Amino acid sequence: MLTTLRRIVLAFGQEPELDTALQNMVGQVKTAMTTECCSVYLADYEQEHFLLMASDGLAKASLGRVAIGFSEGLVGLVGQREEPINIANAQQHPRFKEAPEVQEEDFNAFLGTPIIHQRRVLGILSVQQKQAREFSENEEAFLVTIAAQLAIAIANAETKGILSRNIKQKNRQYVQGIPGSPGLAIGNFYVSYPKAQLSSVSLTKVHQPSSQTKVFQHAVIKTKRDLRQMSDRMQGAIPEDALDIFEMYEHMLESASLGDEILAKINIGWNAESALKLVIEQYVVQFESVDDLYIRERATDIKDLGNRVLFHLQQEDINKPTPPENMILVAQEVTASLIAEYQHKGLKAIVSLSGSTNSHAVILARALGIPAIMGVGNIPLSSFQQKNAIIDGYSGEIFLSPDTATLNEYQHLVREEDELQEIVKQVIDLPAITKDGKSIELLLNAGLGAEFDDSMKNGAIGIGLYRTEIPFMERSCFPSELEQITLYKKVLNSFPRQPVVMRTLDVGGDKALPYFPISEDNPFLGWRGIRITLDHPEIFLVQVRAMLRANIGLGNLEIMLPMVSGTTEVDDAVRLINQAYFEVSNESDVAVAKPKVGIMLEVPSVIFQLSELAKKVDFFSVGSNDLTQYLLAVDRNNSRVAPLFDSYHPAVLRALNKIAEQAQVELIELSLCGELASEPGGALLLLAMGYDKLSMNAHNIPRVKWVLRHLDYKQAQLILSHCLMLSTAKQVHNYLNEQLELLGLGGFVRAGK
Template identity: 45%
Template structure:
């Protein structure tokens, strides 16, 4: 059965469209289970379940038989969300006869739900004339099959609504999670890793002859490369091994792969898309073969495919033009990818992977770019050049939007602009409550472009400067002098206000391309202070650069990330004192800056008093703290909805930290995304946080809310929510308060995540 399962899934994955995939499923499952009927019902646009494919029932019934939730045995499977196994189906109270199917002959029934992301996509059914109680093995096989096929069917359904460019396009909606709020409408530009056959965006060509000539030119370049490799290795390989290079050359000729690709180009497909499609089809064929030797040839084919694709892509990248309203789309967007697009042309971001707390989402919020993360069902390789709407409030992406949808979102966009203008009037007003309690609002920065936006919106300091951003945007470690120059720009721009610089925080979801960290579980691995303590040469250069940059300004604070114990803190302090003393010996007129630690892990929460006794301030990183407290990988789209910053355990930890810090006489701030949530800001103020630091976009929103409430009201709300048992109830109570304050427009939509 395992071999059958693997073989069926491979065949379905190789199918070109949904209809073909379903035909394979019903045929192969019927054979594997030795039954007389196999059928697939899928959820239709109206919410009912439609017979989409069958082998054994009347073919004319396909597309005609429709059932609602709870209707018939299929509808009951949907409602129960679990298998139904009947030896005599017609005696069951939910049995419903559909004469067009001809199913009256079949007595035995086994139906299992096809579930993807908690939604029932459809039902997989097998039936038989003779009474047969399908055994546990049969049921387990069909359940396993439906689980394996759920993602494939979801993707095929999504792909099915995408039609070739140039034809009449159908509006489609894809759900993700909110990465950065706002509305963007523009043209999709798909960005992919180099020479990745599975990520090539679908494109057409208008000049077929020019595309054919370009393809042949790339093939010839690869032929020359292969001949050169063969010559270099001639003396080191025997005759049989040398034959591999001849096989590569044979595959490239006009009677083999070249011919198939040429035919697709003549039909209007661009060369990179045509080449990737042909290679992947042949690779799937080889991979599904029983013969081990032939299966291994799939590796050779992949290697050849990448070599040619590298040439095809290199030529295309050189002439890439970004439209004025670029919506950047990718399987997994990174900070360096954002840097490739001119900043005045980047309107929105869509990432298939990641979550609302991925590093790229945090950067997007800092840059005020509407973003949707975890759009897992979006067939991203097929949207290049299409019109997209990015709804960063609800975490939704629309492809090929119609006139009504465009009009709707244009109205929201204009309303959004009016709200921003209204909040800008608060710039020069203090952030204080109605009973005159003053709460400083600082900003999180990482790019120089953040500076102007932050100052324009009334920032009173920097609670978090992400020093890793300059590292991420380079192809090598920046020198001490380069770092000093960058840091001095930040310190000078905000002087005399305080600038809190976090030491290099890489690892987890922030990998440097020139310093890769490969780990099975990166968030529990080598990251933050662990990396820099293991590499004191990196740490010392950065500390020296920071302190030198503050000379004559004296507005620097140094913040240490990922501290989990007192010995880690002490080890870091030894290096900081060493760097400071070196600078004094070199004649620099510098002062030792205040030192703080980030509270990001549970161990730091429980040692907050011990850490506070050894530093000048604490700063809570609520993003990682929430992740570690709830055991949720914040980049994993499958568990994005489990990441809840309003979780009672998170709020209790936050209150505990501020109490312990104040008991030792140090100030306590918070620089996670929670600080920029207007509702959460009320709770944090009531807990006693001395500083809230957020991205510049949210600063006016938070100031607006703080100025509309009294500290007494905030403390009453905190007392109430701390007794509530779950995040949803807490969020609802906070939202009710925002409505009472007249701040309804600042409430985050229910469909987005914390």
């Protein structure tokens, strides 16, 4: 059964047309279960019904026509209960709904199971039989298993279908994503295609097959040449039988069946990349669906060969568009490096088909003030090519080829956004103080870029977080002490009479050094932050020495330790910092200032050791991103659980409040440097809790300062008291947005002014 299941799922995912994929699937399930009818219904939430999309056994004329309400019939019952329904004689069941057009009067036995993706019922998969009997437990288990396996594929295929239907409509069209970075943008899509991965190719048809045939043939020639060169280079270095792989690849390319099948796909209108994808993936399905392990492993060879040919097909593409004006960058997964590549080329917004709202790409987008929408779904990238759009980073909506009315509406909102941005600049040089006199320090998060630009201060009175790991990540080996001194001195000089908090090397998790690879099953709970540098004192000591030497003559350095989980780590780190201090002092002819040392509060265990830790360090700084991740047990880079990651979760807010209360008891300086600080609602709550400093990206400093200067501290405390009594993050968001609207500050949490 496992082989059958694998074959059905692979075949479904490989078929480019949803209707065909569904029809093939029900036929295969019917055969596998030796039953007389298999059908699939897809949910339409606008119409609130299940639509019969494919069937092998029911009347063909009813496909796409018969709809069963969410609360009607046995299909509706399966959807309501969200579990399998197994009935021996369906026509005698009180929920049975007769639909003459499907011609099911001969069927008695019924087994239906929901197709569920991310808690949402996408459809119903059912089988029927003339004989009145209950389906066996094994049959039920098989149907449930295949429905669960197909859920993601159907979700992806459904998204593609919805998009294509939306594009054909004349009226208001939009695609919904997850808001990542707030703001509005009107511009033109520029698609960044992944390199040489067949899985990322978007199926596309063309009008001139002959040119595509030539492109494919040239790519094959170049691939053969590469294979011969690789074989020649490795001659004598590896055993002769290991070189057979290159010869096998060449034979496969010369195979009449493989080449002819690709050319046949090109001749019916597919472009060369699409034809290659369709044929290669068809072979992969055939190989992976057999029991023999050796043959299954050949599927990897087929994919590798296909990707090699695809590389040359992409090189042959001479029609690569240049980035348009007012560029909206869209990619399968927009990365921080992609943003860095295009930010100086008219980048106005980003759209990522996958990825999470807590990725480094989103953090960089927020720092640059660029709207970002994530998790749009498995939509073909080619669907965005050469289209204009409106990006609403507040709601997560993408309006494709908008009509005049929608365009005019958003042009007005964009003008209001620009006006608001100009208005908040008025407070750049003013203190962050409430109307009734409560002040708080606003500091800068820096280090995302290779260069620190002190023109981006935007009214910050210091640096609350300088990420020292970024320069480490952009080199091919560990930077020398002298290189680090030069860099740190420049940063310290940017705020010569104000504090600059430098976090010691914080790698591991999702931040890897190319020359210091770390392979772990669970990296976020593994070797990262202070754990690495304590295990490698030679790296830690060089970095701290460089910081201390750069600070000579300035005296504004503060050192912060990341990922601390207990007092022992603090003791060990402080001992090494003292060692470095004495070394630098002995080498220097002038006095060396001893910096303040603080720790990041991001591991939940430290919440219960604040009293002990306060006696060992000079300040606390909460890293709200990781603290939220660990408190909620949610990998913030995992798109499947991304909706669960929310710093406004009541548990997170109560933990932050407890930290603030304890810090006041211990009389220790407290700051917060996560994304929560850069949001108006978050800054309001943190002010009310009693945080001394908030550190954020430069773009948001004037916005947060404006909000704080236009409210009373007592109002903020009342709002906090109410939020701490709420039971869900959604309730907190709604209440905060409502209060900001009442204060006349709604333009900071939605489109417009």
